[in-house]
Amino acid sequence: MKRKVSVYDSSKDKTLRKLVKGESPIWIRIVMAILRVWFFIYDCLNYLPYQLFNSPTEKIRKSERVKAKWVDERDGPIRNIHGHASETFPGKDTIDKVWRQCVELYDESPCLGTRQLIEVFQDEQPGGRIFEKWHLGEYVWQSYREVENQVARIAAGIKDLASEEKNPKVVIFAETRADWLITAFACFRANVTIVTVYATLGEDAIAHAIGETEATLLVTSSELLPKIMTLGKKCPTLKTLIYFSPVNPKEKPVDLAPFRSQFKHVLSMSGLLTRNSELVKESTAVKTDIALIMYTSGTTGLPKGVILLHENVVAALLGHGDGVAIICNTDTYIGYLPLAHILELDAEMTVMTKGAKVGYSSPLTLHDRASKIQKGTHGDCHALRPTLMAAVPAIMDRIFKAVSEEVAASPRFMQELFKLNYERKRSRYLEGYCSPFLDRIVFKKIRRLLGGKLRGVLSGGAPLNAETQRFMNICMCCPVVQGYGLTETCGAATVADINDLSTGTVGPPVRCSDIALREWSEGGYSPFNDPPQGEILISGENISPGYWKQPEKTAEDFIMYKGKRYFATGDIGQKRDDGSLLIIDRKKDLVKLQHGEYVSLAKVECALLNCPIIDNICIYGTGLEENVIALVVPNQKHLEKIAEAEGVPNTELKAMCENPKVVAAFKKQLDEHSKKNKLSRTETPAAIHLCPEIWTPDTGLLTEALKLKRKPIQNAYQKTIDELYRKLKD
Template sequence: MSSRRKISQNEKYDAAKDETLTKVVKGKSPLWIRGIMAVFRVWFFIYDILNYLPYQLFNSPVEKLRKSGRVKARFVDEEERDGPIRHVDGLVSEYFLGKNTLDKYWRHIVELYDEAPCLGTRQLLEVHEDKQENGRVFEKWEMGEYVWESYREVESHVQRLAAGFKDLVKENPDSKVVLFAETRAHWVITALSCFRARVPIVTVYATLGEDAIAHAINETDSTILVTSAELLSKIGNLQKKCNTLKTLVYFPQVNPLAAAPSLDGFRSQFEHVFSLNGLESRNKERIKESEAKPDDIALIMYTSGTTGQPKGVMLTHRNIVAAIAGESYGVPIICDTDTYIGYLPLAHILELSAELTCLGRGAKIGYSSPLTLHDRASKIQKGTHGDCWALRPTLMAAVPAIMDRIFKAVSEEVAASPRFMQELFKLNYERKRARYQEGYCSPFLDRIIFKKIRSLLGGRLRGVLAGGAALNPETQRFMNICMCCPVIQGYGLTETCGAACIADINDLSTGTVGPPVRCADIVLREWTEGSYSPWNDPPQGEILIAGDHVSIGYWKQPEKTAEDFIEYKGCRYFCTGDIGQKRDDGSILIIDRKKDLIKLMHGEYVSLAKVECALLNCPLLDNICVYGDSFADYVVALVIPNQKHLERIAKEVGEGSTDMKAMCENQKVTVEFLKQMGEHAKQSNLSRVEMPKQITLLPEIWTPDTGLLTEALKLKRKPIQDKYQKVLKKMYGK
């Protein structure tokens, strides 16, 4: 089985075989278009001749290729391939020597960057109401410029708020603060204040319901709840379910024009109710440094719960400081002139670690949300601009689901354009891709052809960090070329503070998560059931991670802690459940996941996540969950179709209704949809057993609010399987 999955070490490690444009531009073009394209190719040939010498002198492709292919990590002992793989530059546990707690790290940053801009919030100028035909009313925002606070000003808030939190917990030293709020500057300021006051934070996603919030509060015996004015309506009866809660603190409203929330009901439930500004100005005391020790718990961060009930991961100051060090060395391009756009949930380790890393290099962070991120975002008033236009970020983090959406949106726009424009885009895309892999840059194409696409995200991006799930190599290459900046794939888990691997900024290939970060050792442990072994060629196995950034365990779950955190060859490792493969240059590829691997009745193994990753950039669908039954010889899939393409297919097969439910239930529509999806699967090199044999089209949309996706937009397999159990059985004829 391992030979079937093995990626040749002689390839250029580029999993994107560039069938991207064949999926967008199909069929043969008229003779006159092919003639014009031939003229362009001749022009490019002449352009290359004229620029050969300048490229060699000032932007040598030879040096770029050398950096791309250099060895980045190796086995500590080549004779022990079941031993650790380590970055060639060695291990680190602190980015600033001696700054071994988050408060020491932050105070050092303040001394370095002082009055430089730190955290920015965009002004809301006016709220418009957009009334739909069905009577529903949606808010549309008209927004202004970003308003910035300097590092020194943020530190002033931290000093006063830390005193406020310290005062609230003085009677109970074991108190914890539950942080239940959207991503914004107040979230980070509150977190820094709690680090200063030596009060552990419990993070909760802003989309969770009251029961899930109550579970986190009761499990951690938290006494203080910090939320936003907008979320007060979600916690109306929370105190009645959580006897330990004594204090409510709320952030000010994002919309200053809205009516102030009523607090009467909360004042009767809580002993203390404060606005964040009220807590800050409660007394004149300031706490200028923390008593926290490196091994104190800084965060109890609940996992996204893709395979079951979320677990509270205990992260110490030492853990997070070590992860910041690994990520800082892993992404060396960050500097004090950069602007990072923060819009992913700060309750997710990817966003929190990215922001702390950027702050350590003096970058400024402007806050946004998926609803206001770009000009076409759902909350942006038509004719006005989204946050990327106003902020013009140079850095951002993104989960694969968001990049897949951008990929599909651009692909569909190209496919809908006149044939000449399609061929022109294809020519320029393939030209830039080939030159990129040869080590050349394409400034002319960047300025003329790809400028419009790049402007979707502000036009100034220097780097995009992808994490949270596996990124389709095809999507990664497409983003590399069209956004005119490197897309750096990373790999990590909540249990490792988001740090395990980061792809090298100079690596021109796709599909890899890069070498281990400099705070981590990685072992590929043999998994005989899947035929994965570090003694295979190339080495493969379950990824185990060790280092100062590895969590001390799960809150109040000693049995689960003992199961996932093990002693292996005299060192403490976290068992990820992911299957990795080591390249010759030391980079790691994620090729499977133990829990996602299904063995069919004839012995074939199918990686559900691999199939989903390959199909997710098919324009026909918006989401997919592949399911396998070990007593059958095929896999099936639950599909959320793209409405526009579903209507097209329905029209082709004679379905008159455009009602989503009617189209999804029409058998002719389903059969044609599966046929067209199968064509995409073949182009994505899926084998016969990997392609779903049966599908069910679902009219409902999966979101984190429905409990079927995590905040990083990953599938929650068990809840999906439970909800659609009858549908799955029907596809298997049961």
């Protein structure tokens, strides 16, 4: 049978159109034509070696193979073709048992790494503000056995402090670092439930989690102590405060006197390590004990405390480990996302089940251009050279925009050269070929942004734009795959196959999960459509028993369907022939406008976020209006260019955002981008507002995973929204 070869059409590539506009001079076109001839000769010479040693036909076969099937009927579950499973190590059914098995297997191999801080510089800005700039050294590693020794000692200290409590709980309020994970393993060993809260939250939000769970111990870092000065008074259940040592040893110590008046025990981590000499070598936990109460990011309202049992986490580790099949004991994973987020916690524990090592970083020190890296020194990716990383789409969109802008600002010849090489590699990639020459010569510099050694990138937390995914895949020279899941499913319930050459898919169900597509007639989605569509329902051992002290919400989201317990996600999925899923809509993001047409807010945002003039965007619509509108955080550099082109003096950001001529020109470019991305008239924002304020988790408008908090954004800009609609009617 003749295999259909995918043909790449560069005229349809939006990325290339954005980078290179207009017609090039004749001499550039001649040089490009010569290079194309050279590439043709190169392909002819290498045809047989490719077929014999790196078969493109085999790669396409792996990409298109069936990965999941219906178990019975179309409205029943879809299951991974490798069958159902729930334990990485058979018989190891709690997190502590899994961890101790890792220690036995990998013993003196490096496990957790922390980079040394050499010097801190004070960088004074023109406005008088002072920012810290760090000069960092090499990574210092602890082996699996060394980490286990700490876990056993800390578990003894926690068990001693919690001995007076009936159902003790530990709140971990700290940045991502080795101490966080070691403390978590110690709590699992001591069979003490962990309550996770994000390090960017304010005192009131932390008090809410503590009050709801009646936690008795609080673990934090020295750097965060000033944020919780009166927390002990607000939370009477708290008895103990434990703090990690400061990252900068020269930093002025925080006065502990106010805390000693609020807490029965105030201990440093080193003090906890020496509190009890009796090591705890085994846990008394069983698989149905609560391991974590993990507070969600609160995209649709107040954060909910998701209950995760030991068996939920153990099943998730099996699912993720099998889903990302390339992980091995020589890998290095870079940990920089919040450990209070299920994506990061799962990722770190999953790579450890394979014997890989985890090196810690932060978004402020991740790469050479990161805001806390001293000029002339290197970021963490350069020092660590990670082979694996997880990322949220917002971070990948930023990398995509940064590289795109750098190429667009280069001389015309370099733009055309990049276009030719990108076009070639993409077309060859889709046909199953690799491009080692281009990887080493052309894309090496871009790849170095993240260390130059990446073998795989997993994106999760929100939908990833297909254009961004392909761009990262080509430029970073490694597979970039999506996973899909929620805190309620203990992380990813699907992971795209590492051999899949397509974009947009979130992959088949992981082995611990079954997925059903439930009909949603209002939106026109049904598993009996062609292709099958419907609301994604997820079942399996990784599914949470529910929300902490919220029985009504638990009953609403965790349902019985076809005689089986499922979590109803609210997301709309579409099944491909190979069993992989596409996320095509979300019930809560679907707005029915006044004239009866539906608009998917998330779909429009995903399409527009790639526009270089945008840093962030929130689409708003209501059934009382005929159109959607947009609240936009503009890219300042592009906004200044627009203002200059319109003859508007380059003033402060707020003034540019309010200038009618600038707003009109900005909207014109946004409309052009909407048209290129094939958004309909209904989906294209009829009016926009440029927001001079940057949206961050600290402002309460974004989650820790950098997703929009729609209700807080609506509340913050309600007057603006009303005014935009009023002007549309005038």
